[in-house]
Amino acid sequence: MILSNAHDAAQSRPVILMRPGEANNRLAEQLEALSANVWRWPAFRIELPQETDLITERLSNLDDVEMVVLPSPAAVTAVAHWVREWPEHITLATVGEGTARVIRAAWGDKVKLIYPEGDAEHSGSEALWPIVQAHGAPSRVLFLRGQTGREWLPEQFRSIGSDVVVLCAYVRMPLELDAQEFRRLQLAVAGPSPVVYITSTDAVDVLMHAVRPVAGARDWVTSGVAVAIHPRIEKRLREAGFSQIELTSTDDETVKTHILKHLAH
Missing domain, CATH: 3.40.50.10090 (Rossmann fold)
Known part of the structure; x- marks a missing residue:
């Protein structure tokens, strides 16, 4: 004690x-x-957005999406509200081991997932990017995040020719x-x-x-x-x-x- x-x-x-x-x-x-x-x-307190029609429609058909970026545990929790199982053709990406563990807990070990390994000091968008480059540019990538977020990673995807779609999956109440x-x-x-x-x-x-x-x-x-x-x-x-x-x-x-x-x- x-x-x-x-x-x-x-x-x-x-x-x-x-x-x-x-x-x-x-x-x-x-x-x-x-x-x-x-x-x-x-x-922050995490809540679903008031207007959900757009994200509901987008997540109901993921045939044209190759990669989904879930940058935080809050994003995983929110998206699990809509997605029970990911299509086999989709690769999930996140910025660190902590969120990767939450993703595995939500959707199991079989889901395709890329992320930087190591402690939090070696995580983040910059640490994820070389892994994305090694994986190959997705034709379309879907970012599911809060109402705001860093633009660095979406910009990197655009720089290699990916079509980037950013959607608000949850709202952070300070x-x-x-x-x-x-x-x-x-x-x-x-x-x-x-x-x-x-x-x-x-x-x-x-x-x-x-x-x-x-x-x-x-x-x-x-x-x-x-x-x-x-x-x-x-x-x-x-x-x-x-x-x-x-x-x-x-x-x-x-x-x-x-x-x-x-x-x-």
Whole structure:
């Protein structure tokens, strides 16, 4: 046990977990079992778009599509709402091992799948691209993502002659603090700075916006430790004012080890 009782946990260094989805709850439960003071602040809540006719029609006939890019676990979860099984001619692509595992869990081991192997530091669009080039240019590639996303990878496909179709498969609703979370933040800024687990560059901006109404909260947050999964996120964290940043993977045990190290101090 890290802390001796519930009162100590409430007064101890907060652990702010910002990964969207069920993975955040899974990690939170593991840390709470060790009496950590966990704040579940997923950067985004994932919802299906209000208008689904376009994506329903597109996914009902994939005969002309050779490759489908699913860049995140949220994309996989959303698309599984429409697709029970992928046609044999389609290759799926994603940007890292974490999402690849979610894809396998959703559609099994037989689905054709390409992705960069290794930890999160060696993942991302740039890491996927050489694998795509080795695989060969698809005539038509379908990107299924949130309402916004990086344009770098679609542009690379266009540069080699692929017909690119980008569709919004889900909507990200950014974190907004409720009254209880707002009050807890007000009380916390006088205490130990947090350990923040953050898994996207957009989540950095969401965090800064969420804490903005509380006096002193931005300095309190940025004086803490950020645990991130990619150098691009590290760069954005430094721009936001963080100086203590560690890179980790998306593996629960690895992340937990990084977090617990800072709670033991």
